[in-house]
Amino acid sequence: MSAVARPPELHCQDPAAGDRHPAGQTASSELITLVLAAHHPLILNGLRHLFEHEEGCAVLAACTDAATALEAVRSRRPAILLIDAELPASGAVMVLGEIRRAQLPTQVVVLAAAPDDHQALDALRLGAQGVVLKEMSPEAVIRCVRRVHAREPWAERTAVEPALTKLLGQEMALRQLGRGLTRRETEVVRLAIRGVPTKEIAALLSVRQGTVKVHLHNIYDKLQVDGRLGLILFARRYGLV
Numbered sequence: 001m002s003a004v005a006r007p008p009e010l011h012c013q014d015p016a017a018g019d020r021h022p023a024g025q026t027a028s029s030e031l032i033t034l035v036l037a038a039h040h041p042l043i044l045n046g047l048r049h050l051f052e053h054e055e056g057c058a059v060l061a062a063c064t065d066a067a068t069a070l071e072a073v074r075s076r077r078p079a080i081l082l083i084d085a086e087l088p089a090s091g092a093v094m095v096l097g098e099i100r101r102a103q104l105p106t107q108v109v110v111l112a113a114a115p116d117d118h119q120a121l122d123a124l125r126l127g128a129q130g131v132v133l134k135e136m137s138p139e140a141v142i143r144c145v146r147r148v149h150a151r152e153p154w155a156e157r158t159a160v161e162p163a164l165t166k167l168l169g170q171e172m173a174l175r176q177l178g179r180g181l182t183r184r185e186t187e188v189v190r191l192a193i194r195g196v197p198t199k200e201i202a203a204l205l206s207v208r209q210g211t212v213k214v215h216l217h218n219i220y221d222k223l224q225v226d227g228r229l230g231l232i233l234f235a236r237r238y239g240l241v
Contacts, residue, residue: 032149035076036062037069037095038084038111043134047082047111050138057145066091070098073106079149082141085112085123090196094204096126101206107148111141122190180222188215192228193235 034051036059038044044062051057061072066087073081073095081099083092096108109130110123124131130148132141181189184205191201198216202209220227225234 030079030149032057032080032145033076033078034059034080034082034145035069035072035078035106036082037064037066037087037092039064039087039091040084043084043111047141050141051082051145054142066095070095073099073104074102077104078106080109080145081106082109082111082145085110089200090122090191090204093122093126096123096128097204097206100127107151109141109144109148181219185215185219185222188212189219189231189235192216192219193232195232 034057036044036047036051038047041064044064048059048062051059060076060078061068063069063072066089069081069083069087069091072078081095083095085092087095092110099106099108107130108123108128109132110128111134112123112131113134130144132144187205188201191204196204198209198212202212205212216228216231219225220231223231223234225231
């Protein structure tokens with residue numbers, strides 16, 4: 001597990017220094033504190049450099065895995081968590097789920113590779129307040145963070161519209177095809193059809209592996225499919241993946 005990076009020297013304004021604020025920012029503006037999380041050093045270092053040199057921002061920690069990112073959020077209580085959707089082992093989804101369960105005040109912005117990124121879709125479902133694509137400009141990332149910090153859920157139009165369209169389509173299909181499924185069984189289906197192992201499903205849903213296995217058995221019976229492979233084929237047949 002990677003250790004949370006030491007807090008960097010803060011290259012940001014002193015909120016009391018009224019003569020150094022950019023247009024639209026006042027002396028009373030609240031400092032935007034951030035925790036950054038990305039698996040690839042190039043992305044993480046780029047984000048860190050961007051926000052260390054953005055006036056009014058303070059990077060509290062830069063993390064390379066989900067566990068240290070979650071620990072940093074719990075201990076440092078940043079205003080914003082900027083997290084890469086491609087963290088290993090569904091890490092971004094896990095962190096979002098824990099933030100929601102613990103009712104932490106941190107707002108979450110997800111950095112996605114593509115509009116139909118499965119992790120980005122799950123992040124939207126779990127309540128991420130912002131989504132930006134990696135192909136977008138640094139200015140777009142900063143703009144998103146500032147808007148989310150101002151409590152304005154936000155995403156670049158090209159990033160969110162395809163994702164939301166796909167998300168709504170999947171939700172409607174799943175509800176139609178699995179009317180007899182419980183809410184928890186539906187959550188298990190969403191993860192299982194993406195090939196998430198039982199152990200990871202249990203961790204993401206904060207339940208025992210045995211409980212997941214029971215849910216899967218009930219799902220197979222209700223949907224009349226033969227095991228995990230049958231469930232995946234069922235999902236493909238009805239456009240759930």
